[in-house]
Amino acid sequence: MGFNKNKGISIVIAIILFVGFSLGVFLAPIQHNLIFWLGYSFFALATTIVTAMFVFLFNSQDESEMFFKLSHVKFAWAYFVAQAALSVWEIFFFTFNYFVALMLNCGITAFFLILILLVHAGTQSISKKEQKTAEKVLFIRTLKGKVDLIDSRNGDIQSKIKELSEIIRFSDPMSHSQLNELEIQILEKVYLLEENIGNEDEAEKIITEIEKQLKERSIKCKALKGVKDGTPETDNSGVKYVGTAFGILTFMVVIALTVCFVIVPSRKYDAAKALFDLEKYPEAIVAFTEIIDFRDSKVKIEEASIAICQAQYDIAEKMFNEGNYSEAINLYYSLGDFKDSKLRIEQISNRLADGDTLYFGTFNDNPITWKILKIESDKMLLLAEKPIAQKPFTDDIKKVTWETSYLRTWLNEEFIDSFSIEQQNQIISTDTGDVNDKVFLLSVDEMDELPDTVLFKTTDEWWTRTFTDNGVMYSSATGWVVAEGDLIVRDKGVRPAVWISLE
Numbered sequence: 001m002g003f004n005k006n007k008g009i010s011i012v013i014a015i016i017l018f019v020g021f022s023l024g025v026f027l028a029p030i031q032h033n034l035i036f037w038l039g040y041s042f043f044a045l046a047t048t049i050v051t052a053m054f055v056f057l058f059n060s061q062d063e064s065e066m067f068f069k070l071s072h073v074k075f076a077w078a079y080f081v082a083q084a085a086l087s088v089w090e091i092f093f094f095t096f097n098y099f100v101a102l103m104l105n106c107g108i109t110a111f112f113l114i115l116i117l118l119v120h121a122g123t124q125s126i127s128k129k130e131q132k133t134a135e136k137v138l139f140i141r142t143l144k145g146k147v148d149l150i151d152s153r154n155g156d157i158q159s160k161i162k163e164l165s166e167i168i169r170f171s172d173p174m175s176h177s178q179l180n181e182l183e184i185q186i187l188e189k190v191y192l193l194e195e196n197i198g199n200e201d202e203a204e205k206i207i208t209e210i211e212k213q214l215k216e217r218s219i220k221c222k223a224l225k226g227v228k229d230g231t232p233e234t235d236n237s238g239v240k241y242v243g244t245a246f247g248i249l250t251f252m253v254v255i256a257l258t259v260c261f262v263i264v265p266s267r268k269y270d271a272a273k274a275l276f277d278l279e280k281y282p283e284a285i286v287a288f289t290e291i292i293d294f295r296d297s298k299v300k301i302e303e304a305s306i307a308i309c310q311a312q313y314d315i316a317e318k319m320f321n322e323g324n325y326s327e328a329i330n331l332y333y334s335l336g337d338f339k340d341s342k343l344r345i346e347q348i349s350n351r352l353a354d355g356d357t358l359y360f361g362t363f364n365d366n367p368i369t370w371k372i373l374k375i376e377s378d379k380m381l382l383l384a385e386k387p388i389a390q391k392p393f394t395d396d397i398k399k400v401t402w403e404t405s406y407l408r409t410w411l412n413e414e415f416i417d418s419f420s421i422e423q424q425n426q427i428i429s430t431d432t433g434d435v436n437d438k439v440f441l442l443s444v445d446e447m448d449e450l451p452d453t454v455l456f457k458t459t460d461e462w463w464t465r466t467f468t469d470n471g472v473m474y475s476s477a478t479g480w481v482v483a484e485g486d487l488i489v490r491d492k493g494v495r496p497a498v499w500i501s502l503e
Contacts, residue, residue: 014051018044021084025091035101037263039090042105046083049113050076079112139175139183144168146190152197160207167214172221179220186213265294276300281308309338320344325351336365343420356455360500361419363388368418370498371455379428379499383442386458387493388415393463393472394488402465403435405488411439411496428499432465439496441465444473444481453479462493 021043030036053076086108090101147165152158189210196202272287281304288297288304316331325348332348335341342362349359349367359367360382370382394406402408416424416439429436432443444466447456456479466473468485474492475481486492 011051014047018047021087025088028092030092033267035090035094038101038105039087039094042083042109043087045109046080046087050080053077053116075112075116079108079116082108082112140168140171140173143183143186143190146187146194150190150194150197152203154200154203157197157200157203157207160204164207164210167211171214172218174221174224176221176224176227178224178227179217182213182217182220186210186217189213265291269294269297272297272300276304279307281305309335313339313341316341316344320348333365342367357385358382360498361423363415363418373450373455373497375502378503379501381497381499383455383497384495387460387462387495389494390460390491391494392489392491397487397489400488401467402433402441405465407441407463407494408435408437408465411441411494412437415439415496426500428501430499439498441495442497444483447475447481455479458493458495460493462495 022040025036025040050073053073083105086104090105094101144165147161147168150161152161189206193203193206193210196206268287268291272284272291275281275284275287285301285304285308288301291297292301312331313335316328316335319325319328319331329345329348332341332344345362346359346367349369356372358370358372360370361368368388369385371385372380373383374381391407391410394400394404416427419427424438427438429438430440432440442464444464447453447464456475458477458479460477461482462475464473464475464481468483471485471487473481473483473485
């Protein structure tokens with residue numbers, strides 16, 4: 001039909017409405033957040049749909065077809081008004097999150113699009129029925145029109161033509177493939193009558209033959225009532241509607257996925273990045289955590305955490321240098337393994353320690369307190385001030401030695417990791433029988449060589465590494481050795497000992 005006046009007017013109206021709406025919302029003093037763009041985008045979609053419906057309406061020249069299409073426009077207009085109201089509410093007054101807004105917009109759009117598709121399917125069905133009805137009466141109308149145009153100067157012949165026209169008029173208008181051959185013969189007779197209208201005898205004969213054929217057709221029509229006309233035409237129009245529905249669904253899914261996985265995370269990322277740039281690191285970490293898998297959020301969280309730790313470390317260092325140890329040590333504790341925080345805790349602890357007490361290494365995030373048992377020219381023997389754990393000497397009742405015991409393995413393979421690499425290098429390997437160990441338990445002989453038994457007092461019983469017939473000797477809480485020993489699978493305190501270099 002081309003780009004006619006009505007189409008042009010429809011598009012101009014749509015443009016005016018869209019521009020007016022855009023000016024109103026963009027000039028209003030409101031924040032252009034995610035909800036704003038969601039509402040605005042769906043209003044633009046509604047404008048596009050209603051414009052398409054107007055163009056669809058005015059693309060028809062047939063008045064009856066335009067009448068059927070009016071219902072499409074009505075529903076499209078209802079959708080436009082509803083979407084405009086929803087968009088205004090979202091842009092100016094919406095207080096829910098973006099997911100609720102997305103579901104509302106998608107829901108109302110899907111509802112109206114499906115409604116329009118259903119209306120279109122209904123009007124198409126009505127149109128097809130009307131077309132089939134018109135096809136049924138086409139032969140009779142064509143035949144009667146041909147006969148009515150035949151004119152004879154002979155009054156009798158003209159009278160017979162009128163009678164023939166009346167017979168045709170009241171003939172059954174049904175259409176069937178089994179009538180095709182007879183109907184072609186009738187039409188050929190009509191053409192023959194037209195050619196021989198001047199020959200009275202021939203014309204009268206032809207009219208009689210046409211009447212007989214019409215009677216024959218009438219009889220066949222009665223016989224063919226209810227008989228299906230060959231193979232019915234396959235109606236594949238549903239494919240179009242299914243395709244359209246999938247197209248709409250795909251469009252809605254694309255919008256939803258774009259909003260959920262691109263627009264929303266992008267805006268949240270920008271907000272988190274702004275907090276990061278303003279050095280509001282705790283708030284930035286919370287913001288980046290919400291989109292932890294988006295872009296470099298994990299890296300930013302790590303950088304923000306390091307920045308927080310660095311700021312706290314700088315404060316702790318200042319307090320340490322000023323001698324404010326009580327506050328500095330709390331900050332170092334909260335920093336965990338950051339830089340040399342554990343070493344600082346150890347240094348502060350040693351500065352605050354008594355003459356026979358030393359802090360060396362960290363176990364379960366706490367500095368290990370040691371008692372100085374012996375000092376030689378280049379090394380010093382340390383014993384843990386109290387048991388660091390409750391463990392069995394070994395985990396199975398069997399013949400065992402210190403060299404094959406569970407405690408020796410645990411002390412020299414797991415517990416030793418409580419020290420830094422530098423501290424491990426400072427620990428001296430010691431002969432404990434047939435093996436050399438960096439960490440060991442005192443033997444009873446080593447304890448007897450030390451005059452100050454007060455250093456052996458603690459809150460719990462603790463293992464030595466000296467065996468007896470009943471198991472392994474241990475020290476009571478008062479510091480006296482129980483020579484009878486105890487079963488090796490029972491839990492007792494573990495007080496590790498180490499020699500450390502003083503060089």
